[in-house]
Amino acid sequence: MALSSDTAPEIEAPAAAAPAILDVSNIEVIYDHVILVLKGVTLTVPKGGIVALLGANGAGKTTTLKAISNLLRAERGEVTKGSITFAGERVEALSPNALVTRGCIQVMEGRHCFGHLTIEENLLTGAYTRRDGGRRVRDDLDMVYSYFPRLKERRSSQAGYTSGGEQQMCAIGRALMSRPKMILLDEPSMGLAPQLVEEIFEIVKSLNENEGVSILLAEQNTNVALRYATYGYILESGRIVMDGAAAALRENEDVKEFYLGVGGEGRRSFRNVKHYKRRKRWLS
């Protein structure tokens, strides 16, 4: 495992046993023809795995997920190098909707609900690509409502007028409605109340365990992410700087210090953080 700071990040099939459902190999992403954001990112999600993608703001997590789901083009970004394979098929050239039809859906960062549609209509658009009949869709709607009772209460409000957390639930619920094989979750916990964060991860876990859905999770809340994930990648400035099994990452000193907030003497208080820039060891 590439945990030491000085070895270059090397690629190693995580949890070697399971075959990969998603394989991102050495991709480079450029925005606006000039801004190079990803500088060779490689990662693998095994079938039925939960993989966390961690990293500071602006590291390129969102960009990675969008590259996979092919939403980059809409942002004038493009993948200029490398390859992306989903379920054994090269997908760089597919349209986002083809990808959704194949079972890979993204929950976008920053909610992106359809403001003028009601919560329920939002959820139903999630089932747009499904062809398995209204009954099943109804059932899934009920399932989402049982996950998020709050959504049921607000089902007929326009999403644009619901609170931030409600929208976040709506965005997640909407993705679930497509019955995906793989979900790309971009910061699902953002803006959710603590007990809900826990619940969301429980839902993710149960989907993963019961339905075999694979998950790629970009998350700032490292603590929770690493508790639920099986494997993790750490991204810094467009490069993977470290990867390893979640448990191992949790024990890593750097990760502890920079992502979990536990220094040598236990959890630091936010009140006492000092005004100096600590340097990450792998950056020095």
Next chain:
Amino acid sequence: MAAVAEMTDIRDREAAAPAEVLLEVKNVSLAFGGVKAISDISFDIRKGEVRAIIGPNGAGKTSMLNVINGFYHPQEGTITFEGKVRRRMRPYEAARSGIARTFQNVALFRGMTTLDNIMSGRTLMMRKNFFWQVLRQGPALNEEIAHRHRVEEIIDFLEIQHIRKTPVGKLPYGLQKRVELGRALAMEPRLLLLDEPMAGMNLEEKEDMSRFILDVNQQFETTIALIEHDMGVVMDISDRVVVLDYGKKIGDGPPDEVRANQDVIDAYLGVSHE
């Protein structure tokens, strides 16, 4: 532990001289059609404190801030700010009277640079007349430069020098939040309302942000009202916490007290997981 020590500290301070009330919310109710976002809530914010507002999603926290700075008009109740009672006011009046704010969904001016965004916080203070602006000489230029100095201080303070000239739309989320704080600070408010300033940040950034908030609070003596879902942060940096649940107030007091409150645990915190 350090944190606890600090908190006891505050309570001592409070006991010694309860600071004067800066803002008082009294029996405020707000409904949208059938949805009761806020029902009959009262609390106060004292001068110089960090006041946290917490509660489950959809509890009405953001709506509360919207009421305070005049974006929503409550059907009932009053807001008293610095002794002046208000029922209805326009947002710009709130801004004028010294209330600044950050937003849950970043509300920066996406097409403008970081510098311009923060400068925009000083619009209210820039009043050199239009005709000098046309020439951009003399008073107009001096004024611009004076404000630029203040803004550069804020930029230094928030450590965002390197993105000074970047259009904010292109910045990653965390930096956007920081710019937004900068913009609010540039208004030199007496009351600063922060709506989930740390959502979507990693630990390091949250630590930085906490530092900024506390510094603002101490150095500029700005009173702060803070909505945040990260209990670690809330418990550590706030002086008093008010807890909302579906429009009702279910708790109000110092952090430990609130943390121990069974209603709050049921409605919001769930199992403690620290």
Next chain:
Amino acid sequence: QDGELFIPLLTYRTGPFAGSGIPIANGMADYLTMLNERDGGIGGVKIRIEECETGYNTQKGVECYESTKANDPLIYNPYSTGITLQLIPKASVDNIPVLSMAYGLSAAADGNLFPWVFNPPDTYWDGASAIIKYIAEQEGGDLSNLDGKKIGYIFLDAGYGREPIPLLEQFAKDYGFTLTQYPVPADQMQNQSSQWLNVRRDRPDYMIMWGWGAMNPTAVKEAAKIRYPMDKFIGVWWSGGEDDARPAGDGGKGFKTLNFNGVGQDFPVIQDILTHVVEPGKSQVSETARVGENLYNRGVMNSFLMAEAIRTAQEMTGKKVIDAADMRAGMENLNITEERLKEAGMEGFMAPLKLTCADHSGENDVYVQQWNGETWEKVSDWFSPMKDVVRPMLVKAAEEYVASNQPWPERSEPCAQ
């Protein structure tokens, strides 16, 4: 560019006025091409024509003028009253003649004050007076019969349609009829139902129309729709295209307009065009049948006037390749007699025409034609406009124009009175 007679043609084959502009443009171009093909030009000098597309847009027309005036053009045909009005001051300074054949500024007929502008064979004021005269004729003959009558005037609300208003208003006062105006804004040409509803309410005894482009067919249709008696609906000569009346189907029967040129292919000149231009494929007309239509022939007549002026100028100066100043002289001495018409294969095609230094228009005879569902039929004799009444008004208007546009470039050598 010696050895050439350069004539820029400001035309419009696009836009809402293309329907009227295309036949005119074809007629003008084809006649000149015919001269080149048949006679090798005029006096042995080839004519070079260059079309510039204006879209009947004044601004574009001025651009066309500006962009061609450096190439020694002999004369301009703006084919829009709006463009003409704007070219008048410019051309008067640049010393290039403007031929606005039966359109443009009526007052410019005064050659003393407008040495560079020509508007034969008639001005709009002549046209309006001719229609009024014709109406009086219908009502029994005397102008006094107009007393108490209601006459509606529907017009394109642009320089064009407004040009005759001062005269009509004056006449209304003088002869005691009431004049009701129905302006049609250029961008509402295809949607005239309000104007015609008003007509239905006001029930005017006669309707006069100054329409152009898409306005004409729409108006005829609308008139038919409200069942206005079509034989009391009289258009100026620019409202008399075949395509103006035809779309209304049977409803258009009876619609009348003024005219001053022959319609049809039965003229030697048209036959020459057919053989020398259309058949060899040197024309832009879409089908041979369109040669000889009213507006096509009007274009031919327009070019004929220019060609005659060139001829005259060549004779007067002895030069073969003339310039703009010579061209003006040619225009001012234009004298198209019956014999000349015959020679040119245009007998009965138009009335004889003579211009002088002082009179740039001539107040020539016109006739009324009527749509029979298939073609235009001549339903009146040639008759003259109300020359004696109109002329003094023209002179007065010309003086006013000059007075309000001081300093106005004066005539270099005054007309011998």
Next chain:
Amino acid sequence: METLYLVFIDPFVQMVTAPDFFLQVLWEGFVSGVLYALIALGFVLIFKASGVLNFAQGIMVVFAALSLVGLTALGVPALISFVICIGIMFVLAVGVERMVLRPLVNQPDIILFMATIGLTYFLIGLGELIFGGEPKTMVTEQLLLPTGSTAFDILGGFLILQHIDIAAAVIAIIMVAALGFFFSKTRIGRALRAVADDHQAALSVGISLNQIWVIVWFAAGIVALVTGVMWGARSDVSFALQIVAFKALPVIILGGLTSIPGAIVGGLVIGIGEKIGEIYWGPLVGGGIEGWLAYIIALAFLLVRPQGLFGERIIERI
């Protein structure tokens, strides 16, 4: 005093004293309203699906009508030309999607709006190259549409109804109902609204923007074709006709940019309102007020309801 009388009393006196004429005015207003609604419908469809005002709708009307007339001029039977024209509109829809919309996905509305103006220019040029500038006559009869008119004696006067106008009204109402149903009750309808809200999010849930846009532009194309036939039958078919698009703009903002029933209600309000205004009040100020009266009526409604009568509420939240 005089003016007050002319403004506030006289028009009503006229309405009462010549009721047959008033009825005719109402009918004319109704018919223009219906025709405005038809054009507006095209705008609304595309706005619903992309949040963009399709400025090219007007030229699409002309283009469709010209193709129809052009084909019949070549000797193709009118009804077959009509079917071919539907095909042409489909090709146009696919072309627009490929060349214009797809590369501009997720761009600000104003950019897409601009692109539709570019498209307008392109189509004007292309159309004139192909069809030439001369106006053409609509092949109304060959299309089995009624011509002629009937006059009724009524209220001491008469009322003239053009048969084509009646047909236009019936067809417009059927189209509005059908499209309204299609776009509000189907999965596609929901997807449309989703796309209009947020291109990227719509992509992320697997809505194929390409497919949606083709569908919508095709629908708008068919609407344009029908509009072209109806308007063409009234005046003639020429490029001047594209100006009627400006008549549809106040209609859609009055009805609400996103509402299909709004298009018809807006059309009627504007059609009847401007006719009455023009006929009874227009003469007071020299006439010709129709051109802007529609806009002023729309503006008046908007000041009360900024999103139009049936438009979706504009979400303002922070």
Next chain:
Amino acid sequence: MLYREAGQYKTSYAADMAVFPIRQDRIGIAVMLAVAFVAIPLVASPFFLASIMIPFLIFTLATIGLNILTGYCGQLSLGTGAFMGVGAYACYKLTSIFPETNILVWILASGIFSAAIGVVFGLPSLRIKGFYLAVATLAAQFFLEWAFIRIPWLYNYNASGAIEVSTRTAFGVVLTGPTAGTVERYFAVLAIVVLMTWVASNLLRGWVGRSFMMIRDMDIAAELIGVRPLRTKLLAFAVSSFYCGVAGAMMVFFWLGAAEPSAFSINLSFQILFMVILGGLGSLIGSYMGAAFIWILPVLIRMVPEALGLPIEAATVEHINFVIIGALIIFILIVEPHGLARMWQIIKQKLRVWPFPY
């Protein structure tokens, strides 16, 4: 590396806030001014001056005007043509009432009238937004166009309904009317446009411009920061219409020499809007580029077949012109939705890192 800023340090905020903080840009602008003021009048033909440069500069000014409103303040307006018309008619009335006054004074003063009218028609922007507002500005367009026709006082009861410019002078030089010299007119236009560009850049860099952009980017947030939306929008309408009005007055007085109401039609509005968008929303340099592009391109297209000796009919050229312009607009939007100005920026950025790709 041909173009770079490395090694140029700014030592004061004033320097950093200068219009062109980079030396190469400053040199560039000086060269351009020299070309515009010295080289062009020396070498250009009257046709080039009168039919290309003068209209280009006038359109630039109008483009800047609309850009202030649409590009900077985010209020989409389709009434530019009419606002230009207000300027033209105001100037016409002013000079016919006071024929002796320096014409430049009235050219600038006429902007005030269009600013006032702009403010009136800007009032609905308080409640109406986006395309709804755009359509509402069409009300201004059509109403004003109608007024230009229906209020004969505006055109001095001229029978043709057009306004015709008589000879007027400034500082003893004849600047308008048929006898005015081309070079003189060119200088007048150039001076006004350069001056007003400078003023616009001053305004837009200060709080005025910032509050416009705040409203554009997020009007609610702007209000919460203390910007009064209505006032700011009206100010934008006023400034924008002022520019458009001056441009309109110049259009008639220094270029066309006369104008009918239809000169200020919706087509003019669209033309200016094209210039704004192709040049780049919210960019002054873009306004120049957009105006140049839209104005000069058709002229070139018209000249090409002639230059090549191709026998293409005038009408066909016109049609092809439309096709090409339409296609180019779409093409440019696709390549760079932020317009020519952004393209230029990207080119500069590439030059900066040249010869490396990033």
